Amino acid sequence: xxxxxxxxxxxxxxxxxxxxxxxxxxxxxxGIYLGLLYADSQIHRxxxxxxxxxHASGECDWQYYHMVTFREFDPFQNKSVVxxxxxxxxRPPLLGTMTMEIIENSEIVEGxxxxxxxxKVRVVWNEPLTGQRSMVMQEDFFQ
Amino acid sequence: xxxxxxxxxxxxxxxxxxxVTIPKxxxxxxxxxxxAGSPAYSLSGNEQGISxxxxxAGIVVSTILIALAAVAIITFFNKFTELSxxxxxxxxxxxxxxxxxxxxxxxxxxxxxxxxxxxxDSIQLQALPGGWGRYSGVRCIPDRSxxxxxxxxxxxxxxxxxxxxLMEARHGVQYYQQQIFPQxxxxxxxxxxxxxxxxxxxxxxxxxxxxxxxxxxxxxxxxKRKEISYSTIIARGR
Numbered sequence: 001x002x003x004x005x006x007x008x009x010x011x012x013x014x015x016x017x018x019x020x021x022x023x024x025x026x027x028x029x030x031g032i033y034l035g036l037l038y039a040d041s042q043i044h045r046x047x048x049x050x051x052x053x054x055h056a057s058g059e060c061d062w063q064y065y066h067m068v069t070f071r072e073f074d075p076f077q078n079k080s081v082v083x084x085x086x087x088x089x090x091r092p093p094l095l096g097t098m099t100m101e102i103i104e105n106s107e108i109v110e111g112x113x114x115x116x117x118x119x120k121v122r123v124v125w126n127e128p129l130t131g132q133r134s135m136v137m138q139e140d141f142f143q
Numbered sequence: 144x145x146x147x148x149x150x151x152x153x154x155x156x157x158x159x160x161x162x163v164t165i166p167k168x169x170x171x172x173x174x175x176x177x178x179a180g181s182p183a184y185s186l187s188g189n190e191q192g193i194s195x196x197x198x199x200a201g202i203v204v205s206t207i208l209i210a211l212a213a214v215a216i217i218t219f220f221n222k223f224t225e226l227s228x229x230x231x232x233x234x235x236x237x238x239x240x241x242x243x244x245x246x247x248x249x250x251x252x253x254x255x256x257x258x259x260x261x262x263x264d265s266i267q268l269q270a271l272p273g274g275w276g277r278y279s280g281v282r283c284i285p286d287r288s289x290x291x292x293x294x295x296x297x298x299x300x301x302x303x304x305x306x307x308x309l310m311e312a313r314h315g316v317q318y319y320q321q322q323i324f325p326q327x328x329x330x331x332x333x334x335x336x337x338x339x340x341x342x343x344x345x346x347x348x349x350x351x352x353x354x355x356x357x358x359x360x361x362x363x364x365x366x367k368r369k370e371i372s373y374s375t376i377i378a379r380g381r
């Protein structure tokens with residue numbers, strides 16, 4: 001429609017047009033809100049991933065120290081770790097469980113079989129909104 | 144004076160009578176068809192105006208629409224700021240742990256040398272004055288065998304004055320001091336904990352393994368903060 005047609009149009013707007021405008025604005029607002037919720041969830045998930053990664057890498061370092069000092073691993077099962085203490089809010093702390101697994105491995109290097117142990121540390125927790133999530137770190141220990 | 148400005152009722156009547164007298168010989172113009180909305184009689188020629196009801200309805204509808212849009216925009220920007228600050232403090236704290244663990248990069252000819260806890264020859268935990276016996280600093284001694292590096296060291300510590308984690312170091316003949324977390328200008332981050340704990344039965348003097356804890360808060364507003372809490376174990380590699 002030409003511009004002068006729009007300017008000179010004095011028919012006004014109907015209630016249907018007003019309601020459609022309302023619906024479009026509400027859909028846009030809901031979309032922005034859902035986007036923010038998703039971003040919030042994603043940033044918290046990234047934070048929990050980092051916390052779990054630091055717990056797992058710390059455990060690998062501890063097992064390395066134990067192996068170097070005592071020539072053996074320090075085995076454990078189902079150690080509780082804090083993923084998010086939520087100290088500034090009323091929510092209960094988000095806890096996770098850390099487990100370790102030692103796998104006997106070997107590979108051929110320059111025609112010789114080399115034995116080594118693979119330490120696998122896994123941290124599992126229940127991520128709000130998305131369900132169970134886990135972080136695994138592994139390190140090879142050559143003898 | 145007033146009687147000159149306001150004509151008498153008789154005069155008005157006479158004027159109207161004069162105006163409505165139309166000679167039969169003059170053809171009358173057709174009135175504009177406003178309902179048709181033709182361009183010739185558009186808004187510019189429309190002298191009907193709008194009623195009070197229409198004005199009120201327009202104000203109510205506009206107010207609702209503007210309020211909805213304003214609330215949505217303000218909420219969006221507030222939440223965006225909150226998430227942005229929270230993501231920043233997460234990333235910066237994680238980078239700080241990586242720096243303390245693997246080392247600060249010192250430029251050396253065409254390469255970099257990293258000096259941190261994991262690759263230090265020895266480390267010493269340091270309790271800062273007024274720190275209630277907690278270790279809020281670590282001094283790392285790297286391999287000093289190279290010529291000109293006999294006094295090299297790196298120290299990562301919490302400065303209560305700066306309310307920040309600082310790094311000071313000597314590498315060769317160069318002396319460094321730098322604020323690493325939060326960086327200067329990052330006023331919206333506050334560090335609440337930076338502690339080392341010796342593990343494995345060792346003391347503060349050259350432990351083989353330590354626990355590092357960092358807590359920091361992203362200051363969203365005066366009333367609102369978001370905290371991150373990282374904890375990890377770092378073993379000395381040598």
